Amino acid sequence: MPEEDKPVAPPSPPGAGQSGETPAAAAPPAPPKPAAPAKPPGPAPVPWESELVTRLKLQYGSAVAEASTYAGQHYLVVEKPILHDLLEILRDQDGYDYCVDVTAVHDPKREQPFALVYILYSFAHNTRVRVKTWIRDGESAPTVTDLWPTANWLEREVYDMFGIRFDGHPDLKRILLPDGWKGHPLRKDHSILQQDNEWVQINLGIESGQ
Amino acid sequence: MLDYITNYLGSQVTPGQAGNVFWITVYILVIFAGVSVAVIAMNWLERKIMAHMQVRLGPMRVGPHGLLQPIADALKLLLKEDLMPENADALTYRLAPLLIVIVAFTTFIVIPFGPTHAVTDMNIGLLFMLGVSSMSVLGIVMAGWSSNSHYPLIGALRSSAQMISYEVAMGMAVLTAVVMTSLHGMGPYGVGGANTSGTGTLSMIGIVDAQADQQVWFVFKFFPLGLIAFVIFAIAMIAETNRAPFDLPEAESELTAGFHTEYSGFRWSLFFLAEYAAMIAVSSVAVTLWLGGWLRPFPNIHGPQINLPGFWVQAAPQAGLVDLLFSFAPALTFLALAGLSFRAMVRMPRHPSFKVQTMGLGGFGAVLALVGLLLLVPPVRNRAQDIFWFVAKVSVSMYLYIWYRSTFPRYRFDQLMKVGWKILLPVSLGVLIATAVTGVTLGGWH
């Protein structure tokens, strides 16, 4: 599916360091809003300057690959080895006590095709931050269920949909799809036309789920 | 043979006491048919009344105002497939609904619809009643166990615990009434006419007679003791019959349908029949014990004596004017119902598709009017007014059942037990003791 539908360059979300030519059509043509001044070539992420970022960069150096702001939202791109420690610091020292979401993005064109995205919120400061890390196919990530119990089901869903395993997760198994399901549907190489008929053939005794 | 039949008509005792097998059979059949019809009517009424409380119309399609809906449902249930879980205990599974129905109907043997309108009058009638009705828990446990399924099992366990718990409080409340029968005196506090005789009896007819003698419904006796005992009995009887807000054994949202989850078709309808029959039975007991049974309201007021000769008063020669006026109530009620039917008939849309329904309503009204007119005839009036008052009081109780169901949320199991053991039981014990003490100090023992 992705082959025919996505002829354009892979998304390489803004963290990946591309800056230049975005399609011109995407630019809002002379937006009438006074609030949002026109940004002709499409806005690019700007570096996120804050005490937090300085501190983290000081502590982890280049492992904090990027800290930017896009559309008023802050995000960090970090390397996997420091991910768990960094999230723990964010939770304990910077008040990001609420893990809004754990999800993933699949970009098969990259060498490390999976982006794990942690969306955090701080009740104390009323701010959000996204922490992103890139991992290889088949590579596992550290679980954050010990930091936020809410990550339990969210990580199970990521596992279910992308096949990313989480080390130390208490009960890593499929959550939305049946246990016997083959493949991980939110990977880009999993076409929506691809039917898993085996499960219905065995369990429901019908030829096809269509 | 004819003598055998006619002998009883003039008799002043129940056929059971008279040993008249023919009339016993007739009474049993009439009561069985009557209760079954009452259950069907109750089904329709419950749906209509609840619907109107819940801003709905309820059944409107089958027959005028859905009057034939329960019959259609009964037919549907008869035609439904009779399912049995594969691993069920077949014999027990089949016996359970039968047992429950038999128990529910057996209790009607001792219920007095009038001074002579009972199958029999046992001197341990109340004990018999309690004993038999408590056997229905056996049927529920059998149903829950034999279904070999978890929901029925939990439902059955809840049910047995609940019924046993509430029987204790119920028994205490009943004893209060029994104690009251053995106390002298007129008026609510038993002071005054010590000439009347209480009976001190467990006989259902005896208890109503005692209320007639003491000229007070026991619910008002030793106010508020009688009232408290009545309320305790009323609560316990709802729990006994597994109705809302104590319908945990069949809590729909928790146990799907409780002990009869696995039943279908006719067996399920037997449970249904038994539940409503049991409701009518316990309501009858409540009416008998506390609300004066077949006695009309204000049994202590008779008005001036009238001894005019003639057709209208001939049937009750020694009764007062108030008695006479009250004796017209049954006929007037039926005539009023007939009037309602005719009014509904007139208001039916004038359209060919409603023709049958309109005619049906008219026929229904005509039957009601006929009954009403028949009740004006003095001999019929005199014999039927007892039944009328009894049924009217039971109907009020049944209405309360429906009202509770549409008003209250359901108790949780531990709260139910708490109410039963920690509130109802101590209070009922206290009331029993207080009644006895009050009786001794104010009225003296018989």
Next chain:
Amino acid sequence: MNDEKTARVLAPLPPETAAPNTFLDSNELIINMGPQHPATHGVLRVILRLDGEKVLGLECVIGYLHRGVEKIAENRTYAMFNPYVDRMDYVAAVSNGLGYCEAVEKLMHAEAPPRAKYIRVILTELNRIASHQLWLGTHALDIGAVTPLFYTFRDREEVLKIFEKYCGARLTTHAFRIGGCLYETYDGFEKEVRKFCDFVDPKIDEYEELLTTNRIWVERTRGVGVISGKDCIALGVTGPVLRASGVQWDLRKAQPYSAYPDFEFDIPTGQRGDTYDRYLVRMAEMRQSIRIIRQAVERIPEGPIMAKIPKVIKPPVGEVYHSIEAPKGELGYFIVSDGTTQPYRLRVRPPSFVNLQALELMVKGQLVADVVAVIGTLDIVLGEIDR
């Protein structure tokens, strides 16, 4: 597959939960609640491990309604995907649409015109009332009170009538478009909304009359399914459940979106975090919604209802997360754009899904009847959980 799951639940108890001195030998009871059960609000399956009536543990089995919404999104254009979001939380379809449209607008760096924003707020708050009404009816039904269901459905009908008149649909409304609204309000819209506010205010009193001081209701809900604010945050539980636990947090105030900064309203909170407080919070929220609607109808500006956005929606490369306060909690959309007409990745952060995780914590050690009450009080919609 089911055997495997049942076997896991059947595994022996850890030593600390086993009764220390079992004079009478007893076994645990495994009860399978759902996926077809009157109280699981759809197709939730809860496997309960019981000791008599006491809940020792449970496992939720979900996914029976999984339709692959996120996968569908990757294969539809932004505008084509808009109706799909209505099918997630079908009880509050308008809120879903609002969240999605705002997220895409954020991705496009566009903004809806003020009039559109006001229309959005009015409809969203109307939908919040409808959603809470449906919750109340079913929750009361679960606890055994039959009648409130019919009262709430009678009054919810009025909301649906307004929706129907506005956009032709009652349940899955597809009311908003990316960049604003497609439909201008119909003649007499404001009058009807005002009339609805006047109509529903006393009705809420009526529900409260039936339940708030009802002894059985209070006994069934007080102290049931208690969850602390700390646990709520750790478990990511949001919405009325969080507020009932004493955390005064509402996205409409914390990070205002749409026209919400213009309105005055309070965030009702509870203290105990039990089912009764959640009930009170939701009742108060309905009143606050009425307050917001009244202000919005009063001040609704004139002007266009659609921003000038291109016919073909092609957001620039980028990713945004946008969340709104849906009736059930924080409803978030995380959208990654690769500059084409289709989202590269669209993630929905469903409040019901996250809130349902708290079920185990809330009912462990309580009774079977409480499971039903707590499932009701969490206000889950399976369409949103399974997506």
